[in-house]
Every structure is written in structure tokens, then in C-alpha cells.
Amino acid sequence: MVLALLGVWSSVAVVWFDLVDYDNVIAERAKEFRFNFSEVLQGKLSAYDADGDGDFDVEDAKVLLGLTKDGGEITNENADSLEEIFGILAEEGSDWFYGFFTFLYDVITPPVEKDPEIPESQTAEEEGDAGTSQNDGGSTQLENLGGNLKAALKEHLRMIHEKIEAKKIASMALAEVRSILAKEEDERQFVNALELKRQEAAQKAQEMLEAQFRKEKDEEERKQEEKREARENKREAKKEKVEKESLEELGEAEKAAQGAIGGGKGRETEDTKKKKPKLLNKFEKTIKTEIDAAEKLRKKGKVEEAVRAFETLVLQYPQSPRCRYGKALAEDGLAEKMLSNDMLQKAIATYKEASELPNATPDLIKATLKKRAERQQFLGRMRGALATLEKLVQIFPEDVALKNDLGVAHLLIGDNKSAKRVYEEVLAVAPSDGFAKVHYGFILKSENKIAESIPFLRDGLESGDPGTDDGRFYFHLGDALQRMGDDSAYKWYERGHQRGHFASVWQRSLYNVDGLKAQPWWTPKDTGYMDLVKTLERNWRIIRDEALSVMDKTTSLFVPEEENLREKGEWGQFTLWQQGKKAGESCRSVPKTCGLLERYPEATGCKRGQIKFSVMQPGTHVWPHTGPTNCRLRMHLGLVIPKTGCKIRCTNDTRAWEEGKVLIFDDSFEHEVWQDADSYRLIFIVDVWHPELTQYQRQTLSPI
Numbered sequence: 001m002v003l004a005l006l007g008v009w010s011s012v013a014v015v016w017f018d019l020v021d022y023d024n025v026i027a028e029r030a031k032e033f034r035f036n037f038s039e040v041l042q043g044k045l046s047a048y049d050a051d052g053d054g055d056f057d058v059e060d061a062k063v064l065l066g067l068t069k070d071g072g073e074i075t076n077e078n079a080d081s082l083e084e085i086f087g088i089l090a091e092e093g094s095d096w097f098y099g100f101f102t103f104l105y106d107v108i109t110p111p112v113e114k115d116p117e118i119p120e121s122q123t124a125e126e127e128g129d130a131g132t133s134q135n136d137g138g139s140t141q142l143e144n145l146g147g148n149l150k151a152a153l154k155e156h157l158r159m160i161h162e163k164i165e166a167k168k169i170a171s172m173a174l175a176e177v178r179s180i181l182a183k184e185e186d187e188r189q190f191v192n193a194l195e196l197k198r199q200e201a202a203q204k205a206q207e208m209l210e211a212q213f214r215k216e217k218d219e220e221e222r223k224q225e226e227k228r229e230a231r232e233n234k235r236e237a238k239k240e241k242v243e244k245e246s247l248e249e250l251g252e253a254e255k256a257a258q259g260a261i262g263g264g265k266g267r268e269t270e271d272t273k274k275k276k277p278k279l280l281n282k283f284e285k286t287i288k289t290e291i292d293a294a295e296k297l298r299k300k301g302k303v304e305e306a307v308r309a310f311e312t313l314v315l316q317y318p319q320s321p322r323c324r325y326g327k328a329l330a331e332d333g334l335a336e337k338m339l340s341n342d343m344l345q346k347a348i349a350t351y352k353e354a355s356e357l358p359n360a361t362p363d364l365i366k367a368t369l370k371k372r373a374e375r376q377q378f379l380g381r382m383r384g385a386l387a388t389l390e391k392l393v394q395i396f397p398e399d400v401a402l403k404n405d406l407g408v409a410h411l412l413i414g415d416n417k418s419a420k421r422v423y424e425e426v427l428a429v430a431p432s433d434g435f436a437k438v439h440y441g442f443i444l445k446s447e448n449k450i451a452e453s454i455p456f457l458r459d460g461l462e463s464g465d466p467g468t469d470d471g472r473f474y475f476h477l478g479d480a481l482q483r484m485g486d487d488s489a490y491k492w493y494e495r496g497h498q499r500g501h502f503a504s505v506w507q508r509s510l511y512n513v514d515g516l517k518a519q520p521w522w523t524p525k526d527t528g529y530m531d532l533v534k535t536l537e538r539n540w541r542i543i544r545d546e547a548l549s550v551m552d553k554t555t556s557l558f559v560p561e562e563e564n565l566r567e568k569g570e571w572g573q574f575t576l577w578q579q580g581k582k583a584g585e586s587c588r589s590v591p592k593t594c595g596l597l598e599r600y601p602e603a604t605g606c607k608r609g610q611i612k613f614s615v616m617q618p619g620t621h622v623w624p625h626t627g628p629t630n631c632r633l634r635m636h637l638g639l640v641i642p643k644t645g646c647k648i649r650c651t652n653d654t655r656a657w658e659e660g661k662v663l664i665f666d667d668s669f670e671h672e673v674w675q676d677a678d679s680y681r682l683i684f685i686v687d688v689w690h691p692e693l694t695q696y697q698r699q700t701l702s703p704i
Contacts, residue, residue: 209695216696223514277363284322287313291322298330303337306330321360324353325368332375341379348375366396373405382413400426404435404467416443434463438473448564450480461492471501471510478508482624483567503630506651509668511608511629511704516692520650520671522633522664528691532600533662536637536686539596540660543684544639546590547613550574551682557589558615569620569675573612579703580607593684602688607703608632609687618645620675627667628704631693636663637684645677657683 280288294309310327317323328350335343351372355365369392376385386409392402403426410419420443426436441456457477460468474496481489493505502508507518519526524533536543550557558572565571576586576594582604587594597604603611609632627634636648638657647656648663650671657663665671675681689698 213696213699216694217700220697277367278361279325279364279367280322281359281361283359284317284320287317287320287323291326294326294330298326298333301333303330303333307334319357319359321354321357321364321368324350324357325364328354328368328371332371344375344379348372348379351375362396366392366399366402369395370402370405373409377409377412382409385409386413400430400433400436404433404439407436407439411439411443416446419443432463434460434465435467436460437463438468438470442473442476445476445480446564450483454480454484458492469499471496471499474499474501475508475510479623479625503668507630507666507669508626509628509630511631512668513631513690513693513697513701516630516690518630518666518668520665520669521653521655522666524662524664526691527633527664527688529600529602529688532603532686532688533635533664535596535600536635536662536684537660539592540637540639540684543590543593543596543637544659544682546593547574547615547639547682547684550589550613551615557586558613565622565625567621567623570617571620571622572615574615575610575612577604577606577611579610580605597686600688602691603686605698606632606687606689607698607701609634609689610685611687612685613639614683614685616646616673616675616681618675618677618679620673622673624649624670624672626670630666630668631690631697631701632667632687633664633690634667635686635688636665637661637686638663639684640680640682642677642679642681646675646681648673657681 280291284291290313294306294313297303297309298306307327307330310323310330313320313323314327328347331343331347331350335341335347351368354360355368355372360368369388373385373388373392376382376388386406389402389406389409393399393406396402403422407419407422407426410416410422420440423436423440423443426433427440430436437456438460441453441458441460444456445453454477457473457480461473461477474492478489478492478496481487481492490505493502493508496502496508497505501510503512503518506520524530527533556572558574561571561573574586576583576590576597582594597611603609608629636657638659638661641657641659647654648665648671649655650665650667651669655663693701
């Protein structure tokens with residue numbers, strides 16, 4: 001911008017100079033101006049007094065112009081002086097400037113001197129005669145000299161004038177540039193001030209959001225604590241009820257005998273009394289007081305002090321397995337308090353050290369390695385936990401409970417085949433083991449051996465053994481019975497509901513947030529996601545056309561449904577988002593569809609859902625089933641819908657799709673699908689967060 005302005009000013013200067021007629025300017029000013037310099041101006045020009053008379057006058061100008069009796073040329077020094085004089089005059093104004101031109105004109109055009117003794121008439125006659133006669137050589141020479149000097153002066157004055165005008169124009173341009181720069185600086189400061197205000201507002205908003213998150217987190221923790229207390233109270237009430245029922249079954253005689261033992265206080269017999277594990281070796285019994293003191297700190301929740309106490313004991317007794325085990329337990333407690341995975345890693349390493357020390361008792365080895373495997377699983381180190389449990393089983397091959405844990409470890413890494421082998425070994429030696437039965441039945445069902453799985457699942461649940469009262473086993477037993485056409489499925493669903501595993505007989509999801517509104521079918525207005533629904537319905541043809549483009553038989557990107565939900569038929573899916581993560585390669589195939597969804601985080605950010613196309617061929621039936629969580633709602637946009645034969649049931653309400661319309665339901669409720677049309681059915685599935693979930697919950701819930 002600055003360079004452009006300078007260029008413009010330069011162009012103006014060139015044009016101006018070309019238009020100036022210096023001869024006319026000087027001639028006109030010579031005619032118009034005859035004045036003396038003011039005292040102010042004389043003060044400014046006195047520095048150029050050449051003859052020492054105290055002022056700047058004609059004689060001084062002659063010296064500068066080289067017009068003295070001695071002759072000479074206008075030197076560089078004199079020319080610089082003239083240029084400075086012109087600069088001073090230019091500051092005073094155009095009248096002063098051009099007045100000086102007049103002054104110089106007078107210098108180089110001196111008047112003809114008259115003889116006072118000759119009458120004017122005679123002089124006039126002589127002058128007239130001189131005009132008709134030949135002048136003497138001196139007069140002609142003076143005229144020639146004057147003309148030459150005048151021409152030289154005019155040329156030099158023109159050059160000086162150009163310099164002065166160029167400086168004036170440059171000064172004006174510089175002032176303009178400075179003005180523009182000042183304006184830009186003002187604008188920059190204004191923008192900076194706005195940005196600062198924006199940052200302050202953003203920081204304030206972030207602080208408010210974090211405060212809201214903390215509030216929601218505290219509220220969530222409070223609710224979880226209340227739920228834990230409620231479950232504990234429920235377990236205690238259940239335990240008391242069972243004990244009461246058992247006492248009633250014993251009969252009056254036995255109850256009286258039990259009341260007489262120990263002064264009327266109930267007491268377990270030696271056969272039923274739980275055997276206390278032996279964790280101390282012979283040497284450690286001699287330092288039991290010190291170990292107990294450190295252990296007391298841990299049990300009181302003073303985990304930092306407990307860690308220091310056990311570290312001191314380990315330094316004093318480095319070969320003591322019990323001291324090392326105590327240190328691991330204290331580190332474990334500190335990790336939980338600090339929410340530190342690094343500290344938990346340290347505890348896991350210390351558990352291993354304790355189990356490998358000589359003279360560790362069998363009970364201490366078992367307790368230490370079980371704890372280590374448990375914490376490894378907590379960190380997601382499933383293969384490490386599997387290795388620890390395998391070591392335990394090798395050391396204690398007769399312990400059925402350890403083998404059951406080993407079977408679970410195989411299941412957690414997806415090795416159903418190895419898990420099945422472990423449970424077969426357990427059932428071979430303990431055929432009534434309920435834990436082994438429910439897990440074995442679960443494996444059989446996953447192999448689609450539906451009828452075979454039912455007795456193992458049912459017998460295992462009926463055993464009431466520890467580890468069998470799990471919603472997953474009620475879920476799979478009921479599902480197996482439904483697939484076999486056995487209506488007793490709902491009896492088991494009801495029992496699961498009564499045990500607190502299901503929200504209701506219909507709503508059987510297992511990964512839930514309590515207190516969310518529960519209804520099978522929703523309207524767009526109910527969800528609060530009206531804008532998303534309108535976008536889907538307004539652009540359904542665009543979405544349909546992109547789906548059809550990836551359904552091409554030669555380049556089909558649809559993959560078969562793999563959750564074993566079909567009784568028969570073909571059901572393909574093409575996923576765009578999974579667990580809140582975008583499938584970039586898929587979206588490149590349907591860019592318009594993905595572009596429409598990008599601005600709806602309730603869908604794209606739903607970590608417990610999917611966004612996908614679903615195509616179902618004629619003759620397909622999907623078993624009654626439920627989704628895994630109540631944290632989402634499922635939208636179905638009809639794209640290609642046959643006129644008849646396609647329907648969906650959710651609870652006891654059956655509906656049909658329409659092209660360009662959205663159906664919304666909660667898939668944590670039981671639902672079932674039939675496709676009995678003559679052509680394929682194509683829909684677009686969009687899962688969204690349940691509208692009652694808080695922002696904190698949406699950010700912290702684990703993906704499914």
C-alpha cells in the first residue's frame with residue numbers, strides 16, 4: 001500500500017513538473033512583485049549575507065549567482081545555498097517563493113542608468129537614434145552577457161524548483177503514508193482489543209463449563225454412592241431374609257440347640273467356619289506387632305503413612321513376603337486414592353515381588369497373585385492377567401475357583417475355545433458348579449447351540465452359586481428360550497428385573513444410566529433434535545442416492561450383520577461412525593451424507609452408538625432383541641421402502657417405515673424386524689445421545 005501511494009505521488013510530481021512554464025512564471029512574477037523582505041524573512045536569510053552588510057540583498061544574490069565584477073560560475077556551494085534559500089521561502093508560502101523569483105529576475109535584468117546632466121528629451125532622442133544606428137561594442141556585449149546569465153539562471157532555478165517541489169510532494173506522501181500507518185495501527189489495536197475480549201469471554205465460558213462439569217461429576221458420584229449404599233442395604237436385607245428362612249427350616253429343636261451354644265449367641269461350627277488364611281511364615285510371626293501396626297494404618301485409610309511404614313519394614317526385612325505384600329496393598333490403596341495408573345503399576349510389580357520371595361506361605365502366594373491378576377484386568381492388561389492366573393492354576397491345580405477365574409480370563413480376550421475347555425475340565429470334577437455351568441452355557445449359545453445352552457444357563461442360575469447372579473445370564477437364557485419359541489423366557493426376564501438387572505421386562509439393556517426417561521417410541525419433538533430430523537428428511541434423496549452408489553454389486557461396501565441376530569435372510573450394513581469415531585474411508589464414498597451430519601454432535605459424538613446404512617433382503621427375520629444401553633435413541637430414515645411386507649415391532653407396538661420419514665425408538669427395549677417384501681429395504685440408521693444425559697456424562701461414559 002505504501003509503495004503504491006509513493007508511486008502515485010511520483011506520477012503526480014512528474015505531470016506537475018511537465019506542466020510548469022518557468023519562463024512565464026518568472027516573467028509574470030517579475031511584473032507583479034516588487035517588495036522588500038520582511039524583518040522575519042531577513043532574519044532567516046541573514047546567514048547568507050555575502051558582503052557583510054548585515055542583510056541579504058542584491059549584492060549577496062550576485063555573489064551566489066556569480067555576477068560579481070570578478071565574474072565566475074555558480075559553484076556547487078553557491079547552488080546549495082540557493083537551494084536552502086528556496087527551501088526557507090517555500091516554507092513561508094507561495095507568495096514569498098515566487099517573490100524571490102522576481103527578486104532574482106531584477107538582479108539579472110539591471111535598469112539602464114541615466115545621465116542627470118542630459119535632458120530627458122535629448123536622452124530620448126539619443127535613445128531613438130541608438131535604435132536606428134549601430135550600438136557600440138560595450139553595450140552589445142552587456143546585453144549578450146545578460147541574456148546568457150538569464151538563461152543559465154532560469155535553468156538552474158528550474159532544477160532547484162523541481163527539487164523543492166519534489167521534497168514537498170515527498171513530504172506530503174510521507175504524511176499520507178504515516179496517516180495510513182497510524183490508521184492501520186489503530187485498527188490493529190482495535191482488533192487486538194476485540195481478540196482479548198473474545199479470549200477473556202472464552203476463558204470465562206470454559207471456566208463456567210468446567211464448573212458445571214465438576215458440579216455434574218459431584219452429583220453423579222453422589223448418586224453412585226447412594227446406589228452403592230442401596231445395593232448394600234438390599235444385599236444385607238436379602239442375607240437376613242435367607243438366614244431367617246434357613247432358621248425356620250431347621251425346626252424348633254435345632255434352633256433351641258443353637259441358641260444354647262455360647263451363652264445363647266449363635267456361633268458357626270468348626271466345619272462351616274471359614275478358614276482364615278495363613279499369611280505369616282515362622283519368622284514373620286516374631287515381627288507381627290510391627291506388621292499389624294502398619295496394617296492398621298492401611299485399614300484406617302491412612303494409605304500414605306501405610307506406604308511409608310511398609311517401605312521401612314521392607315528395608316528392615318527385605319526377605320519378608322508379608323511385609324512386601326503389605327506394601328503392595330498400601331500402594332494399591334494409594335493408587336485408588338490418587339487415581340494414578342502409575343502407582344497401580346508399582347503395586348502390581350510389588351505383588352509379583354512378594355509372590356516370588358522364598359518362605360512365602362501358600363495362602364500368601366494365592367492372595368498375592370489373585371490380587372495382581374485382578375489389578376491387571378482393571379488396567380486392561382488381559383493377557384498379563386491370563387498369564388498370572390495360569391501360573392496360579394499351575395501352583396494350585398485342585399482349586400476349582402482359580403480354574404473358573406482362568407476361564408473368565410480366556411473369555412475376556414475372546415478365546416472362547418480355551419475357556420470352553422477350562423469349564424469342561426471344571427464340570428468333569430465338579431458337575432454341580434453353578435459358576436462353570438452359566439459360563440459354559442453362555443459359550444454354547446455364542447456358538448449358536450441354542451437348545452444345548454438352555455439347561456446349563458438355567459441350572460447355573462438356579463444354583464445361586466457366587467458369580468451366577470449376573471444380568472448377562474438372565475439375558476441369554478431368556479433370549480435362548482425365545483428363539484426356541486418358549487414363552488417361559490419372560491419368566492426369566494421378570495426374575496432378572498426383580499433381581500435389579502433389568503429396568504423392566506421389556507427394557508433389558510445392561511449398560512445403563514439410572515433415571516433416564518424410558519419409552520419405546522419417541523417423536524422428534526420429544527428428543528429435542530428437531531433440526532437433525534428436518535435435515536435428514538429434507539435431504540433424504542441425496543442420502544439415498546449415495547447409499548445406492550455404494551450398493552453397486554461390483555463395488556459393494558456393505559458387510560453382513562455379525563451379531564447373530566438373524567433367524568434367516570440377508571442383512572448388510574455400511575458404517576460411517578462407530579463409537580463416536582468417523583470412518584474416514586467410508587465417508588469418502590458418501591461425502592454429502594457425512595457432510596450433512598458433521599454439525600450434529602449429538603449423533604457423530606455418540607460414543608454408545610453408530611451411524612450406518614442398513615439394507616435387508618426379502619425373507620429376512622431378526623430375532624427379538626435389545627440394544628446394550630439406555631444412553632441412546634435410534635433414528636431410522638426410510639430410503640427405499642417396499643409398499644408392503646416390511647415392519648418393526650418395539651415392545652407391543654408395530655410400525656412401518658416410509659421413504660423420506662424418520663422413525664425414532666429406544667432400542668434398549670425389545671424390538672423385532674420382518675422383511676417379507678419382494679425387494680430390498682434400505683434405511684439410514686442414526687444413533688443419538690439420550691437427550692437427558694448431561695454434557696459431563698456424554699464426555700465421560702465409556703464407548704460401547
